[in-house]
Amino acid sequence: MTWxxxxxxxxxxxxxSMVTFARKILKDSDLAEDAVQEAQWELLQYLPRIRDNRAVxxxxxxxxxxxxxxxxxxRKELVSAELEIPFEGPQALQEFRMELEDFQSxxxxxxxxxxxxxxxxxxxxxxxxxEQLGQTVPKTRYRIRxxxxxxxxxxxGKGYRPGSLEMAA
Numbered sequence: 001m002t003w004x005x006x007x008x009x010x011x012x013x014x015x016x017s018m019v020t021f022a023r024k025i026l027k028d029s030d031l032a033e034d035a036v037q038e039a040q041w042e043l044l045q046y047l048p049r050i051r052d053n054r055a056v057x058x059x060x061x062x063x064x065x066x067x068x069x070x071x072x073x074x075r076k077e078l079v080s081a082e083l084e085i086p087f088e089g090p091q092a093l094q095e096f097r098m099e100l101e102d103f104q105s106x107x108x109x110x111x112x113x114x115x116x117x118x119x120x121x122x123x124x125x126x127x128x129x130x131e132q133l134g135q136t137v138p139k140t141r142y143r144i145r146x147x148x149x150x151x152x153x154x155x156x157g158k159g160y161r162p163g164s165l166e167m168a169a
Contacts, residue, residue: 007047011040014057018064025068035067042067103151115140116147 018039022032042063043056050056100120107113111133118124118132130140 007044010047010056011044014060015040017057018060021061022064022068025065026071031071032068035064035071038067038070039063099155100151103154107147112143112147115143119144119147120151 015036018036019032022035022039023029026032026035039060043060046059046063047056050059104113104116104121107116114133115129118129119126124132126141126144127137129144130137133140
């Protein structure tokens with residue numbers, strides 16, 4: 001019995017390290033399991049082409065990385081669906097602005113309120129917001145993305161369609 005014909009045992013043996021690697025990338029256990037399942041399926045298809053059994057670990061790691069990347073991209077596509085005003089005119093713009101202000105007042109964290117005001121109502125860049133708050137750009141970008149996602153969920157429930165949040169600025 002060779003390592004190629006014993007693939008279920010091999011996959012079971014390397015699965016824990018694949019899951020650990022995926023968890024480090026995705027920071028979510030469920031998504032990591034999905035990525036590993038996808039990577040293991042790809043690896044199972046690819047096993048007959050592997051000539052040296054010492055390469056299996058590196059190939060598995062690369063497949064996990066690619067699966068994680070696909071999940072991250074898919075999630076970003078879902079989150080990045082921007083919002084637009086459903087009808088035109090100054091009345092619609094005023095109503096949209098009021099929704100944004102209501103959203104800002106509903107935020108519990110004062111730092112989130114300040115980030116939201118600077119980024120969405122005053123149209124500062126991410127770097128500008130980070131500089132004013134004395135934070136790193138990646139940390140600020142992460143919080144802005146969280147706020148965008150919360151805002152999209154709230155506004156989509158009120159009849160707004162995919163479009164642009166910049167219309168409120």
